[in-house]
Amino acid sequence: MKKIDDIIASALTGDKACTSRLISLVERDDEQAPYIMRQLYPFSGKAYYIGITGAPGAGKSTTVDKLVKMFCKNGKNVGVIAVDPSSPFSGGALLGDRVRVNIKKTEYNYFFRSMSSGNIMGGLSRTTKEAARILDACGKDIIIIETVGVGQSELDVAKATDTVVVILTPESGDGVQIMKAGLIEVADIFVVNKCDRPGAENIAHALKGMLDRIDYRLSWKPPIIKTSASLNKGVDTLYEGLGEHRRYLNCDKKIKQRRQRQIREELKRNIETEFIKTILSDIYNGNDFGKALDNVCEHRIDPQNAARQIVTAWLSKDMQPSEKWAKGV
């Protein structure tokens, strides 16, 4: 077994197996995961992040396959993270996004990784962003994140990417569906896929109507691109649209602001998690918890009041140093 520093060094020079192993270690929350991210994070931040989202079967993976080929053809080094759902019953998963990937050219430089969503409901998995950062640090120019098949309110992809592509189909609904809050609001680019089917015009028209109504407050008006990904139609227009949004973000440092907003939220979430974890482990390892457990089991006190007592006791215990400080002791 190789040492972790050797694995990191090889991954940074583009070794696929080592990159892959790092993603696994971070994904399964290995004890080395914090060290890995600490070493790699300074190398990340150079890639451009694209999110692809939409309902199950809308054509996300097929679109990703075509996009990867186009980026590779233009000399880009592409990383893909594709998320599919985990079973809440067995914990297992069937990750099927690779079925649509059919890249035969061996000179193309890409890395495709499937991840299971775990128990996270936002469309991505707990460590999707970390995995994307690992690929970023290991030299990918473009990162494509494909979400699980989503409904209306799985919006994590908007917190993790620079450009969000929402893929709809002629069956996605009428004008009322398009006006609803959620997924529709985070799109930087709309794709109406399967546009060879009847109804494509209607949904494109509904989208245009919705966007026209809020035109006055949009600095970027999401384009509506009609594609038929499996027939490789319109994907070149999507490719151009992605370039256009990137140029828009690069102007006036908008991309910096967007990323700063995302990182601010991410940092806050992490502080919350760490904070709760630290306090809870302190409480669960303390004497009070064991005593309270006994008391509740023996029916001397009910769980709710016992919990209240523990938290109050913990707070007053923690108040002591600052009280001392306030009194100037």
Added chain:
Amino acid sequence: MERKIRVVMAKLGLDIHWRGVYLVSQFLKDSGMEVIYLGNKFPEQIVEAAVEEDADVIGLSSLGGSHLTLGPKVVRLLKERGLDHIKVFMGGVMAPKDARSLEEEHGIAKVYLPDTPMQVIIDGIRSTVALA
């Protein structure tokens, strides 16, 4: 966090028989494994996928007669890239003597012929990964 077994499943070459590989994939998922299903792929693509997915196991479905050529090729390519720790299992329809030859001479961890109980496959994968 609990370590999930990652299995790359593929139909070998141009084989069109999908029912078997779907059935096994679904049961592996239900037993708590993460199955990365590739559809039809050739040995080079299968090995590439196994590398990118950090697979513990590759499962190959073969009912099309190419088991003696494409199956061993997967094992050979893995060995060439220093990835012997990824074990290759096969399932499908073939002569029992071919199955024996794949196991004894070509480095296939195990070949499961028709009528194998699903639990035998699940246990086989689990014990192989536990040993690795």
